[in-house]
Amino acid sequence: xxxxxxxxxxxxxxxxxxxxxxxxxxxxxxxxxxxxxxxxx
Amino acid sequence: xxxxxxxxxxxxxxxxxxxxxxxxxxxxxxxxxxxxxxxxxxxxxxxxxxxxxxxxxxxxxxxxxxxxxxxxxxxxxxxxxxxxxxxxxxxxxxxxxxxxxxxxxxxxxxxxxxxxxxxxxxxxxxxxxxxxxxxxxxxxxxxxxxxxxxxxxxxxxx
Numbered sequence: 001x002x003x004x005x006x007x008x009x010x011x012x013x014x015x016x017x018x019x020x021x022x023x024x025x026x027x028x029x030x031x032x033x034x035x036x037x038x039x040x041x
Numbered sequence: 042x043x044x045x046x047x048x049x050x051x052x053x054x055x056x057x058x059x060x061x062x063x064x065x066x067x068x069x070x071x072x073x074x075x076x077x078x079x080x081x082x083x084x085x086x087x088x089x090x091x092x093x094x095x096x097x098x099x100x101x102x103x104x105x106x107x108x109x110x111x112x113x114x115x116x117x118x119x120x121x122x123x124x125x126x127x128x129x130x131x132x133x134x135x136x137x138x139x140x141x142x143x144x145x146x147x148x149x150x151x152x153x154x155x156x157x158x159x160x161x162x163x164x165x166x167x168x169x170x171x172x173x174x175x176x177x178x179x180x181x182x183x184x185x186x187x188x189x190x191x192x193x194x195x196x197x198x199x
Contacts, residue, residue: 011087024159037059
């Protein structure tokens with residue numbers, strides 16, 4: 001099983017309030033189903 | 042996947058949606074589909090690129106499978122479904138005309154299951170527009186990942 005690279009984990013994402021987060025925060029406390037959507041259409 | 046939120050939570054996991062449009066469209070998107078899970082935006086698409094998700098005109102619109110999927114849906118559905126397919130196609134085409142509005146129209150998505158230690162228990166990278174994984178496949182992988190973590194749903198609830 002491969003793993004998310006440290007670099008990928010550090011990429012920035014923003015919540016809808018505009019607060020910045022690192023991607024790795026999403027799986028820090030529990031397994032996560034990460035759904036990347038094409039766009040908000 | 043959003044219809045599986047309860048099951049995902051029961052397995053001790055979370056569903057997180059990442060889109061590449063702006064906050065404004067993210068809010069509208071969440072309201073439209075009554076999304077009740079964490080939603081993030083990445084207008085830079087850096088996270089998409091870091092995870093090697095595909096991007097390009099050809100895979101987005103150029104594949105005959107993209108058009109075949111649409112025409113099959115149009116042929117097979119009842120009238121209301123046909124209208125829904127056409128509307129969906131139109132809404133997905135608008136970002137092509139207005140770059141950056143609802144997101145990067147050429148960026149494809151994907152689904153990953155990531156464990157707390159960073160291991161990837163499942164990944165599906167869309168190869169063409171409309172290429173989504175089967176929900177049952179994702180849920181099976183999630184259930185399997187719990188096994189790999191060494192705890193069960195019942196233990197998680199204690």
